Each structure stands twice: as structure tokens, then as C-alpha cells.
Amino acid sequence: MSSPTPPPAALPSVATTPVEQPPGDAEAALHKASSPKASSPKASSPKASSPKASSPQGASPRAAHSLQHILNPVDDEDVPEPLQVDDAYGPDDNDNDSTYGSDSATNYTGSVSSSIYHYQYENGRRYHAYREGQYVLPNDDQEQERLDLQHHIWRLLLRGSLYTAPLPSPPVEGEDPPADGSLRILDLGCGTGIWAIDMADEFPYAHVYGVDLSPIQPDWVPPNCKFHVDDYEDAWTYGPDERFDYIHGRALSGTSGDWARFYRNVREHLVPGGYVEMQEYDAWIFSDDDSMARAPWTTEWVEKLDKASHMFGKPINIARFHKQWMQDAGFEDVKEVVYRIPIGPWAKDPALKELGRYELTHMQMSVDSHTPALFTRVWNYSQDQVGVLMEGVKREFRSKDLRLITCYRFITGRRPLSDGDVNV
Template sequence: MADSPRSPSAEIQPPAQPSTTDTATTTTDLAQPQTQPATTEGESNPQDHAHLQIDEGNFDDSDSAYGSSVASSSVSLASSITHYKYENGRRYHAFREGEYYLPNDEEEQARLDLQHHIYRLCLGGRLYEAPITNPQNVLDIGTGTGIWAIDFADEYPGSLVIGTDLSPIQPGFVPPNVKFYVDDFEQQWEFPEVGKFDYVHWRSLSGSTGDFPKLYRQALGNLKPGAWIEVQEYDAWVYSDDDESMSKAPWTLEWCETLNRVSTQFGKVLNVGRHHKRWMKEAGFVDVKEKVVKCPIGPWTRDISLKELGRYERWHMNESVEAHSMALYTRVLNYTPEQAKVVFERVKMEFNDRNLHLYTVYRFLQGRRPMEGEA
């Protein structure tokens, strides 16, 4: 049975901090406790990494990033399966309806392309980290707007880049070495024109599947021996090094906890970033590496490049709150859209508070399929 909605109003007060004695236990290792995420052996806690340095001066807090052009082509892919479902003012795909809780409308496409820019900023402008050399056949799982696949195809014009997604929102005018397919990556992969791939990439699939170990096994089986996989993901959580309990950002903490609990009920947990390194190794990949990037929400750091990154990430996070939450809050928690939006506005107020030193985490992982006979 869906949870009864609370009744937020314009005068709603910040949530009380939950007691650990009230926290429900679950049987899955993906469920989040009512605090910032714990880690198990072999997993990386963001707060174990170097703390971001706070700029104590009167920094420029204006969002010069607003209005920057980071969107891909708006020309849609012509397809007989371009059917959509409209819900609470947002558009969702109809293929495998109900299996995915993020929208696919123009607003969401702009957010995805902005996030593409953020991923590249995290890598100093690069598209990838894996040590690949002229890959011939490349697969981009969950390609979204197709912007990564297109950029990669431009960089490697001799390669064939295949992008798959449940939503046919990719542009129609693309490089000749790019192909897009509407496909469900949770089903058996079939690419007879390719056989095995030289490189498999995915990004931001958190909340898209309830079985990442299976996805890693599929990727391993579709790679040539010695070929590479690269995974670029984010933690669906917000952190603060100088306020680890998040007592100064109670709405943000409650939002993170709620998303984790409700996405667990939905069967596709959002906050799984810290598990990917373990899953990759368990699937059989070798030479597994993980790069963790702390991304400030806002330009509050001393580092100039992180200031720019922080401006983009604050913009992105303000757009992400509703995109990640509306379907879960209304479908599972039985909130009205108006009730949900009151909560979302409170979270965004904390994102935009220059006195709160909040950050998100992006993870860049790579692994290699062993050669035949390699231990």
C-alpha cells in the first residue's frame, strides 16, 4: 500500500531529524540508513577523500553558467514508437511504460546535456578515462540524448558507435558512424552486425535497473577479450565535509533518505554509486580503477575550476530535484504534485544557500575483460 501523504504547506517547517531507532531495516545491501551512506569493504566513502577548500571571501555567487549553450540538437528521432505518457506536467516514455521514473521531455533532455558538460568538466574536458586506442565497435548503454555517443563518434570517425535507450529522443542528424536503437538493456543484448565490442560505456544509469550485477555480466559477455568498460556514475546523495550530519540542511537530508527508501520500494535503487567498483570486480573484470570527484553545489570553493564546476552543478541539482522525485513522490508516496513541489522548493533553497557547503560525488570507473587464459 502506498504511504499516506504528509500535508506540506507554504508554512511547512523543516523536518525533525529521524532517530536511528525508527529506521526500518531491509534485507537488501542497497538500502540506505537514515544517515549519510555507510560503506563496506572495498567501497569508497567520499568523506575519506581530500576535503574541498572553502572560499571565505566575498565570492561572486552569480550564475554565469545560466544561459550557456550545452544542449544537443533538438531534432527528434523519427520512429513509430515515439509515444509518450504525460503526468503531472512532465512527459515520460511509453516503451516499457512504468519501468523508469525519470521524464524524457525537453526539460529533462536539457538537464541531461548539462550533466554531460559537468561530466566532461570533471575529466578536464575529456569524454573518457579508459586506456582505449582506436576502438572499432563502441556501445553506449542508456544513451539518453545521444550527446556522448555523438561526441565520441566525432572524436573517432573510424569507429561505429551504437547508442541504446528506452526513449527515442536522440537527434535525427548525426555523424554517419552513429546508430541509435530503442532497446531495453535489461533484456538480452543482440547486435549481430557487430558481434563483440571494443569498448562499452554507460553513464548515469542509477535508478534504471534493479540488477546491476546482471548488467555487468552482460557487458563482460559482449566485450572482446582485452576490451574495456567504462562507467560514469553519481551518488544520489548530498554531502558536506563541515556538517557531516547535515544538520544545517535538514530538507536535503530528508530528500536523500526519502529517494533512497522510495526507489528501493520501486525496485530500482538510486544511490548505488559506491557499489559499482565491487560489482565490476565480481563480474570478472580486471584492472579495475575508480576515480572519485567531489563536485560542489555552488561556487563556494577556493579552487577556480571548482567554482565553475559548482555553478553548473548547482544549476543541474536545481533541475534534478523534480526530475528524480516527482514520479516517485506521486506514484509511491501518494503526494499531490503541489505537495511534492513544496518539498522540492525547500530542498532547492538549501542548494542555493551560500553558507551551506554542500557537494555531490561523481565516480569514473574502468575495467578490462581478461584475455583468454588470463588469471
């Protein structure tokens, strides 16, 4: 399976006709589940994933972590060291490490229209009402649990930290507020608000703002934390005197069709010298061995998910391009750190084993969240076909014979100190 072609920052239309191949076992099962009213486009036959083609590029280590050995500072021509496998983990290991999938308005700035609570229901999942249809992930309780689990994984990677940008040290309890004013922090696509709330607790003198399409954040939050229902794809309404010291985005892949404009907005709304940080994971799966060649469901899923997101106009597998996009937008001191994470507790290293256990559950929940909307809207899958595909992928994730891997990335950049206005 080759690595997808990098999209430009502003994405053109994409051809919608997939290449037809004879169906394999996974494809045959999907056709068997097909209802008469919907047919499934045939996918290319599964091929072995190339670790070199799929490996992250351009990463550079920034700090010493307990997980330093799984950082992946590679050049374009380098291949990272394979993850070491725990020989005791295998088909005879009865430890089921994943129990998942086994066979108030006063906190919002401005007025909140009741229409944003008129959620849409599709494929048994609940979706946002504001900007209906513009975002393919649900916002129901199941998705909120996934986002909070994901938050835990991010913090494990950073040994409990919330960020990698060089922000001022959090104040000590009882310390006077900073004389030069407090930090202004913006969290784009804040989801449940868990990151923004934790940042507000860590920086009690900061003003933390979260923006999301859905009002799913809790009512009781720190007094220095506020949430706003909005779409950051629209024009930003913050004035010149409301610029931020730090803008954060996490797991925003699949939310924008024009990342060049996104970064122009970010740069314009940072103070000179302010930082942007993107925390992203690859919507792609690979292996150091031949596991992907033995995972036809997973191969089909990632390939069709990637194609469908392009056809929808908001590509999802774009995490590896943020470093270049920041540089193209004029940010300085751009850095990227990449972690290679096992899907499942099969790694020999104890820290990786713990991460893999959480990631196994997270990835199964991600399949349930990412698949229904794109595969029914773009590929015209029936609900039965979607169900068969999702169960096949999750079964392969749980397989003790497969050694599947994905990547998490931290990318930071600084707005130049001598920087004029940006034309958005």
C-alpha cells in the first residue's frame, strides 16, 4: 500500500471513480451484505504496507521524554527502527487488553441559538446541527468518550504535559499574577473542552477560549475558560486587540479544505512571537513486518477512508503536511516530533505496551466514528455494509497475530516578532 499523494494546501476537486479490481475476502463479504438499493465501489486488492513509504518525514526531536526511544527523527531517506515485539504476546495470550468491541449556555460567549441543539441523527449516531453536514464525525456520548480517551493518550505521550510549545512556566500557587498581563489561549475544535479546561486550571491567570461546532462542553468550568460555538472555516471575528499568545488545534484532520487560509488566519490572530501548535495523528496504518498484507479489512478501510475524505473536500490523512504548511505560511522555528504508536499491547517496551493498550481501544472507537458518514455519503454503502467493514477492521486490530502501527505528531511554529498584518 503506497503512501497517499500529498494534497496541496487548497484542495482541488478529486476524481470520484475508484479503480475496480476483483473483490478479495473483505470485499466479497461487503457485497454479500449489500442491500439492493446500494452498491459498493470495489477497492484495489490489499498490498503490503511499505514502512518506508508510510513512515513520517521531517520530524525533529525537541525534548527528552521517557518515551524518547519511540520518537522518530528521520530524514526523507531514512527508515525508523522497527518497534520491538513482546514475544510473550501472541495467540495463546488470553489477556484481553481491550474490552471495547470484542466480537450551560452561560459558558459560551455571545448568545446561543436553540437551533444548535437540534442535532441530526444518521446511521444510529448523533451529529452536530450547526453547519449541518460540514463535519463527518458524530458528537454523541460515544464520540465524547473517544475524545476524552484520546486526550489521555496525548498526555501519556507528553508525560502529563498539555503542550510542547515554549510557553511561560505555569504559576506557583500563591504567586502574584504576571505583571505583563495574562496569556490569551485559543483552542480550535475544542470538542468536549477537556484540553481547554485543563489549560485553564494549569494557567489560572490565562484567558482560555475554546471554539467548536457543537456545544458539548460541560457547564461547570474554570472562571478563566469560555467556549464559543463557531466554525473556524468562516471569517474569524477577533479584532486586532484580541490576538492570542498561543493557538492550539488537536485532531483537526478532515475539518478543512483550505489549510493555507487556515494558517493565514492563525498567523493573523497571533501576537508577534506567539506560537501555534497542532497535535495530530495520521489517518493511516502501516507495519514494520508483513502485517498489513495480512490485514485486508484494514487495508481497504484506510484506502477508502482517504479517498472518500478527498472526495468530500476535507482530506483526513494530512497530519504529515502541517510542518510544511506552517513554513509556507511564514512561521519561524517550525518543529515536529513524531511518535510511532502500536495498535495493541504487543510492544516489548512497557511504556509502548501501555500506550498500545489504550490506542487499541481508541482505534476501535475511531472506526465507529469515522466510517458511517463518509462511507454512506460518498461510497453509497448500506448500513449492513458499513457494519461488516467496521467489524472486520476492529477484528484485525484485536488480532494477536498482527503488529499494526500509527503515528502521533506535535508540530509547533512561531509568528515572527517583526511581522505586519496578514492578508487573509
